[in-house]
Amino acid sequence: MRSSPRAEPKGTGEGKSRVGLPLLFWRPFRRRGRKEEWIAALGFLSIGLLLIVLFVIWPSIRTIWFSLFDSEGFAGVRNFARLFGDREIVDLGRFLRREPPWGALLHNFVWILVHLPVSVGLGLILAVVFSKIRSWWVGIARGAIYLGIVTPLIVGGVIIRFLFDKHAGMAPQILGALGAPTPWSAGWTAYPETALLALVIGSIWLWTGFSMVLHSAGLSTIDRELYEAAQIDGASELAQFRYITLPLLRPVTLVVAAMTFLWELKIFDIVYVATMGGPGGASNVLALEMYFSAFRELDPYRASAIATLITLFSLPVGYWFARRRLRR
Amino acid sequence: MRSWWRVLGVLLGVSVLFVGAWAEKLIVIGPWSGAEADPFVAVLDAFKAKTGIDYEYRTMRAEDLSKVLPAQFSAGMAPGDVIFMWGWWIAKFADHMADLSAVVADVPFAYVDPLVVGGRTVGVPYVVFVKPGFWYRKSFFAEHGLQVPTSWPDFISLLKRIKAIPGIEDAAASGDGVGWPLSDTTEHFILAYGGVNTFLGLTEGTIAWESPEVRAVFADYLVPYLDYASEPIEWTSALDLWWEGKYGIYFMGNWITGMVDDPNDLGVFALPGAKAVTGGPDIFFVPKYSKRLEDAVKLASFLMSKEGQERRAAGGGKLVVRADVSPTAYPPAERALMKALEGFTLVSDMDDTIGGEWQATFWDQLKLLWVKPDALDDVLRVLDEKFPKG
Structure with a gap:
């Protein structure tokens, strides 16, 4: 059946290459061509847009602007050059020798490298496993895992601190009973070798629920007939997962991965509460370094440069995410 | 309607x-x-x-x-x-x-x-x-026949004796807030074995942390003490553990008197040789x-x-x-404290006086030193690098 010209106007087709930000506004209105709808839409959006401009866009522009200055005046990109020469941000030498601290930026990258695949993968596996089990405890288990995501991160940080505490912590106690040496049997957050790892493990617990819930929702949209057909064809459980579940959940997995990446990049609360970036900067991250610059050093320029850096790193993912939403 | x-x-x-x-x-x-x-x-x-x-x-x-x-x-x-x-x-x-x-x-x-x-x-x-020194339970010292030390060797000997007591985890508890109780302990060592002038010089930035006299305080006194001190433990938990007898002594400020079950069981001593204590x-x-x-x-x-x-x-x-x-x-507990402080000079707490990012760095570097005493030179270098300029 052919689409009518009105339903598929010239120049606003669904081709991927032409999808972009302007379409968000243009497509529906060009299709309908009604000025009143424009006015009504702007009316509805105006308060929200105004708030976004005032509290997101304007402060962002100011922050970027500030990052180009220092206490002596215009500094261009000098603040950024200083950041990359600062051992607190990047210490490649120690990183290569595997002696923490490696600098806030590298800590963020390590965090992403470990946390992203584990929390996304674990959430996916849990969602699939729970979807296959029909038992009374599945709901409880789901709820318990999801608890991490509804727990305020400040509280999460306190829990992590005690989870890895020498006396109260489960992990050091178990490892100590198994004969593990210090620091594994001591307070993980007190030692530079284990502090970052403790935070990453704690954050996996906090975030896996998010991945699990989104994947569970994605699973419920997959047509059961696909699995039935595969079973008739003799496909194993693993083959069904590999060739049906994984590809059909791909959009959800990508969204979860993008959100997780952004969350990891701006991680602050749990570090602030559990270790304050220590000991000796071994668990410092960019957002905490920004905080120290702004509220301890009282240096808004360095803090703005770090904030801009975080924005620059998150921009590609944010852009991809926005494009994806628009395409849908 | x-x-x-x-x-x-x-x-x-x-x-x-x-x-x-x-x-x-x-x-x-x-x-x-x-x-x-x-x-x-x-x-x-x-x-x-x-x-x-x-x-x-x-x-x-x-x-x-x-x-x-x-x-x-x-x-x-x-x-x-x-x-x-x-x-x-x-x-x-x-x-x-x-x-x-x-x-x-x-x-x-x-x-x-x-x-x-x-x-x-x-x-x-x-x-x-006031951070007068190391607190102990009089009943604990009496039970184990321990005496308040009068010299540095006495102090080390006390730490050894406490550590040898069955059930004791470490001789001294190390409280950790965001690092400040460790800074209090360190400042007490500097005052006792570096002297008031070195302490004030460090506060004002006229003496470097890597200078020989400061390094000597750390290397000859603080680092040997760390052999007998626990790793940093959240300070209120450390207080409970110390009070329960897991540790023998605990360095803390005088607010501790309002936080224990029986303030009359509290005793306190400054490091042998100290003529001044910090306060703020x-x-x-x-x-x-x-x-x-x-x-x-x-x-x-x-x-x-x-x-x-x-x-x-x-x-x-x-x-x-x-x-x-x-x-x-x-x-009574404060009256006893005031009596114990007679003859001591009160010096302003160093990290509170300097403040800013350096204070947070000081706390954090000491947390590192507490678990990695061999990182002493790195710690002192960072403290110098981060000291406020001008």
Whole structure:
């Protein structure tokens, strides 16, 4: 059946290459061509847009602007050059020798490298496993895992601190009973070798629920007939997962991965509460370094440069995410 | 329809009453909570009874206030009427503080002076905390036949004897807040074995942390002590563990007297050879944006009056700043402490005086040193690098 010209106007087709930000506004209105709808839409959006401009866009522009200055005046990109020469941000030498601290930026990258695949993968596996089990405890288990995501991160940080505490912590106690040496049997957050790892493990617990819930929702949209057909064809459980579940959940997995990446990049609360970036900067991250610059050093320029850096790193993912939403 | 109007009227009335009651209260913000706040709240209650001015006490650490206040000041606002904050921070934001010169005009200060910037009194020391040394339970020492050390070898020998006691995890507990109890311990070592001049030189930035005399204090005294000290443990947990007998001694400030079950079982000793101890004031300011400036000044005057100071002294845990408050105003534990401090010079706490990012770095580097004593040279280098320039 052919689409009518009105339903598929010239120049606003669904081709991927032409999808972009302007379409968000243009497509529906060009299709309908009604000025009143424009006015009504702007009316509805105006308060929200105004708030976004005032509290997101304007402060962002100011922050970027500030990052180009220092206490002596215009500094261009000098603040950024200083950041990359600062051992607190990047210490490649120690990183290569595997002696923490490696600098806030590298800590963020390590965090992403470990946390992203584990929390996304674990959430996916849990969602699939729970979807296959029909038992009374599945709901409880789901709820318990999801608890991490509804727990305020400040509280999460306190829990992590005690989870890895020498006396109260489960992990050091178990490892100590198994004969593990210090620091594994001591307070993980007190030692530079284990502090970052403790935070990453704690954050996996906090975030896996998010991945699990989104994947569970994605699973419920997959047509059961696909699995039935595969079973008739003799496909194993693993083959069904590999060739049906994984590809059909791909959009959800990508969204979860993008959100997780952004969350990891701006991680602050749990570090602030559990270790304050220590000991000796071994668990410092960019957002905490920004905080120290702004509220301890009282240096808004360095803090703005770090904030801009975080924005620059998150921009590609944010852009991809926005494009994806628009395409849908 | 009429019933709707009634409901609306009642809601409006309740809202007005609620907002009115809320707005009437004088907001006091301090760092203490729980048992530590009780003596201060008792003073506020006395103020309320005397003047009829109602108050609301809110707990906020200086760390948290430092995030809130700059933005509020920029908007010409303040979250409270009387606020306790770091001294170095008050000095940096002096333009936003009300002048309290009249409040302190007749106050005979004993340990510290008010914070004056540009001829205006912007911060008023209310109480003083002292870090007198290592606390022990008299019953624990008596049970195990332990004596207060009189020399450095004595001190090491004491640590060895405590560590050998069955059930003891480490001779000394190391409390960790965000690192500050470790800084207190370190400052005590510097004062005892580097001397007051070295201590003041480090505070003022005229002596480097990597200088031989400072390094010697760390290498010859602090690092050997760390062999007998626990890793940093959250300081209130450490207090409980020490009190239960998992550790023999615990370095902490005098506020500990208000936090243990039996203050009369407490004993304290400074490191052998120490002639000075560190201490510092809890300082308050009144923001010039206070909506109840007059009442805030009234409260400030009451807090600094002889009556207000005597009431606070009776609560224990801190020493008040007025010189005319008699030692008999204090509970027995504080009286004993004052006696123990006779002959000692009180020096301003180093990290609180320097403040800023260096303070956080100092805390953090000491947390590293505590678990990695072989990182001493790195720690000293970072402390030099991070010291405020100019």
